[in-house]
Amino acid sequence: MMNKDRILYVVGIGPGHMNNMTKEAIDALEDSEIIIGYKTYISLIEDMVKDKEIVESPMKGEVERCKMALELANNSKKVAIVSSGDPGVYGMAGIIYEVAERENIDIEIKVIPGVTAASAAASILGAPLMHDFAIISLSDLLTDWELIKRRVQLAAEGDFAICLYNPKSKKRVEHIKITRDIMLKFRAPETPVGIVKNAKRDDEEVFITNLKGMLDYPIDMFTVVLIGNSNTKIINGKMVTPRGYNL
Numbered sequence: 001m002m003n004k005d006r007i008l009y010v011v012g013i014g015p016g017h018m019n020n021m022t023k024e025a026i027d028a029l030e031d032s033e034i035i036i037g038y039k040t041y042i043s044l045i046e047d048m049v050k051d052k053e054i055v056e057s058p059m060k061g062e063v064e065r066c067k068m069a070l071e072l073a074n075n076s077k078k079v080a081i082v083s084s085g086d087p088g089v090y091g092m093a094g095i096i097y098e099v100a101e102r103e104n105i106d107i108e109i110k111v112i113p114g115v116t117a118a119s120a121a122a123s124i125l126g127a128p129l130m131h132d133f134a135i136i137s138l139s140d141l142l143t144d145w146e147l148i149k150r151r152v153q154l155a156a157e158g159d160f161a162i163c164l165y166n167p168k169s170k171k172r173v174e175h176i177k178i179t180r181d182i183m184l185k186f187r188a189p190e191t192p193v194g195i196v197k198n199a200k201r202d203d204e205e206v207f208i209t210n211l212k213g214m215l216d217y218p219i220d221m222f223t224v225v226l227i228g229n230s231n232t233k234i235i236n237g238k239m240v241t242p243r244g245y246n247l
Contacts (some may be wrong), residue, residue, distance in 0.1 A: 006107040008073035009080040010087045012114020016044030016200035025112050036069045037082035047194040066099040118163040121224040125194035126238025128226045136176045139166035156186040164225040194226040
């Protein structure tokens with residue numbers, strides 16, 4: 001039987017500022033004795049967790065990070081493992097469940113949602129995700145690139161608005177170009193595109209352009225690229241994807 005006296009919080013901190021966090025997330029951090037996370041995410045909340053034991057880990061140490069969090073929680077420590085955005089959207093929630101099963105650790109896992117990058121970027125750009133949309137990560141570290149390209153094509157063919165996560169890194173520079181070329185087979189060059197770097201953070205950058213010109217703007221791993229569908233338009237400098245109401 002699951003031991004509900006031992007809880008691991010899997011916390012989504014959203015973009016990182018307290019005013020974009022849920023009260024549940026703030027309460028979980030306050031209740032925890034130990035905070036575990038990638039060092040960049042820890043830095044976003046350092047003012048909130050100064051009195052906690054902090055365990056930082058590198059970007060590619062996800063499995064060991066989860067194992068450590070689970071073991072500490074299983075030893076009756078109050079632990080929170082943090083993800084930016086939402087831990088259930090390209091975050092730590094899934095791997096926590098997988099590692100818990102593999103290690104036969106039977107504790108309560110409490111997933112606390114946060115504002116994901118798509119929602120944060122969309123709110124800055126206007127209302128680009130008002131109809132059906134797809135979120136696709138262009139990182140091929142854990143997903144085969146051929147499968148990613150197929151997903152991009154099918155989403156473009158289905159006329160979804162598309163939100164791209166992890167669009168470009170220092171080593172992975174061609175994926176965003178190939179993605180744009182796939183999109184141009186199904187969307188007009190003038191299709192609105194929003195580019196948001198560091199959404200809802202102090203160094204936020206925002207650009208609204210179109211599919212043809214999107215590669216002329218700075219794009220990196222901290223950027224979200226939102227590509228409109230065939231009906232997306234610009235209203236007073238904001239991207240809007242109509243839902244089809246009779247106005």
